[in-house]
Amino acid sequence: MKAPVIVGIDGSARSLRALDWAVEEARLLGAPLRLVHASRLLAWDGALTEEARTALKAERTGWLERAAERARRRRPGCRVETELPAEDPVQALVKAGENASLIVVGARGSGGFEGLLLGSVGLFVASRATCPIMVVPESAPDPEQAPGHIVLGVDKGRSAEHAIGWAFAEADRRGAALIALHAIGTGYGSPRQRVGEQMHLAEALAGWTSRYPDLTVERRPVEGKAAAALVAASQDAALVVVGARRRHGLPGGMALGRVNHAVLHHSRCPVVVVPAS
Incomplete structure (x- = not known):
């Protein structure tokens, strides 16, 4: 099977624009699509109550589910997988990219990716990824255009x-x-x-x-x-x-x-x- 296209999802409009480009790249490559949202807050380390952690997980799962539905609407028949690791988002994306065709991220990481206020997810991942990475700016057109x-x-x-x-x-x-x-x-x-x-x-x-x-x-x-x-x-x-x-x-x-x-x-x-x- 062709190595997947990975896309970082954080619930923002920027990540949905990145998703649209990831869907197009998956189509061109004949590859499955894997949607990844990672957050250290999901780890069971006592920082959140169990109730708060459950609510957070439900929210982030909803982000992934809605993004997966968007991908299937854009490309009917597209094979879509989702991942919700409890770890740093950059580490999660770089790890996912070790066996990927491409990583796709939005241009800025100040949305739902905690702890990345000093720079964009794209910049951090681009400096560490072992596969090609696509960084999609807010100004990018729809891939079909x-x-x-x-x-x-x-x-x-x-x-x-x-x-x-x-x-x-x-x-x-x-x-x-x-x-x-x-x-x-x-x-x-x-x-x-x-x-x-x-x-x-x-x-x-x-x-x-x-x-x-x-x-x-x-x-x-x-x-x-x-x-x-x-x-x-x-x-x-x-x-x-x-x-x-x-x-x-x-x-x-x-x-x-x-x-x-x-x-x-x-x-x-x-x-x-x-x-x-």
Whole structure:
């Protein structure tokens, strides 16, 4: 069976928008959908009375049940599972992602996910996940109304290969065009320097374009900073796809870097972070 698509549910409108995108990704992948809500308050540790804990569990179970019904309405026949672990939500999602095709979360974590007031669930999970993670901002359109192309950020690091492979496969699944964007900074005015950057981009994509010969691919070197270029491109894209490398000395941890942080915070469309293996 295909590894599931995991989506974090917290009872907010943001998590329902993430759910809609997760349903679409599960359809494209032919994978089941697993809805996860986690809360440390559900643990039996004496912090709540039994009556309060029972009421809390009923509330959170209701969130999951309503979300599952929404998923089935969007995709009749979709196989939907639910999980309600009594643990930290980031840990629960990262754990679920160890055997998943994709994790999908809303852009901010200040809804029902307790204890994450310093940042979004997406940012925390993206720095720890071992599978690709999609972070869906509030500004994202309904997936059925998404534009017909995907933007891929291509850098010169080793993390790019995994992101390139994922983006090509996703564009093929969607029947979408792919824009491979490579920011070349400023001061690259000479024709020789520009040709060199274009050759680098062509070489990075060469194996993948031959593997997907029918895919429309635009190689787009742009002058300026990568973060600004990707955020600008997100205005009319279905997805922005970026890579992340492993952080030295921290097993499972990813170094998102300034570019990925900026894109995760400011993109107008969903962002997929693909970790290097």
